[in-house]
Amino acid sequence: MKKHYQGYLIDLDGTIYLGKEVIPAGKRFVEQLQELNIPFLFVTNNTTKTPIAVAKRLSEEFDIQVPAKTIYTASLATIDYMKEQGKGKRVYVIGESGLVDLILSAGFVWDEESPDYVVVGLDTEINYEKLAVASLCIRNGALFIGTNPDKSIPTERGLLPGAGSFISLIQTSSQTDPVMIGKPNAIIMDEALKVMGLNKDDVIMVGDNYETDIQSGLQNNIDSLLVLSGFTAKSAVPHLPEQPTYVVDSLDEWVF
Structure with missing residues (x-):
């Protein structure tokens, strides 16, 4: 039944x-x-878009009318998790605006030297320096957080590297396992x-x-x-x- x-x-x-x-x-x-x-x-x-942007896309592209409060992304879950840890407010983030902007607007402060958290999500503008900074900060004691384990993402071009691929690389280089947030x-x-x-x-x-x-x-x-x-x-x-x-x-x- x-x-x-x-x-x-x-x-x-x-x-x-x-x-x-x-x-x-x-x-x-x-x-x-x-x-x-x-x-x-x-x-x-998905951490690349804010809930407001997702709601706008649902409305404009699919005629599905829902408020942004009905959309819960791995970015929001990451923020809620960090707030509950009470470890501090300094953060270094690999990610796009849907992740970075939300974290900073939630009261966290950007720090590339000695952050309390290193958050890694999907970043289509990834480069060696970002990976290096993240790895060094984690080795220096920052809590390593992975937004989601998706190793690949479907696109019109085929399957491309997802957040999980970057997280795995930093996990290897820092010799530290991440706290994983997403589904x-x-x-x-x-x-x-x-x-x-x-x-x-x-x-x-x-x-x-x-x-x-x-x-x-x-x-x-x-x-x-x-x-x-x-x-x-x-x-x-x-x-x-x-x-x-x-x-x-x-x-x-x-x-x-």
């Missing part, structure tokens, strides 16, 4: 849209949640639940990627809904090492 969930944690790319194309069933899924007044939070590993790790899921004000038993994680979205549920005792509209193929489902709570071909099949 299917549970009634008080809240939904939802992936974006592959679930609500696919690249530059909206997934109609995903759009209808969000609109149904809004009509039924069921709380939801988009949970994404499927516990930190982003726990922080998302705090934002929603709900318990694990109250929510379900919805996504198309077994390795991140569904593992977010499986590894953190949260029910999961795998939709076969993106990353994970239907042919792979029978061979998955552990099954999601639910599997649907389309989100149109889901009954609230």
Whole structure:
């Protein structure tokens, strides 16, 4: 018997849209949640865009109207985690504006000499000096934080290096393991639940990627809904090492 969930944690790319194309069933899924007044939070590993920018893209490109407060990125989870650590306010960041600007606007101070934290995310303008500074700071005692483990990202050109690739390089050079924030790790899921004000038993994680979205549920005792509209193929489902709570071909099949 299917549970009634008080809240939904939802992936974006592959679930609500696919690249530059909206997934109609995903759009209808969000609109149904809004009509039924069921709380939801988009949970994404993407750190290159702020929640405001993501909401603007959803509106302008896909005609999905949601407030920025419904979008929880790995950048926000990183900030919430650092605030809870109480280690200090000095930070060095490898990343783009969706990460750097949010961290600095949250009250952290840029420091390339002796930061309390080194945060590493996706940076399309990465260079040797950035990697060197990060490695040296970590060796000098800064807490090493990786925004998300995604080693590659899908683009029109094919799979390109993701944040996880940079994190692995700095992990090797600094000989230090990072605290990893993004899906499927516990930190982003726990922080998302705090934002929603709900318990694990109250929510379900919805996504198309077994390795991140569904593992977010499986590894953190949260029910999961795998939709076969993106990353994970239907042919792979029978061979998955552990099954999601639910599997649907389309989100149109889901009954609230």
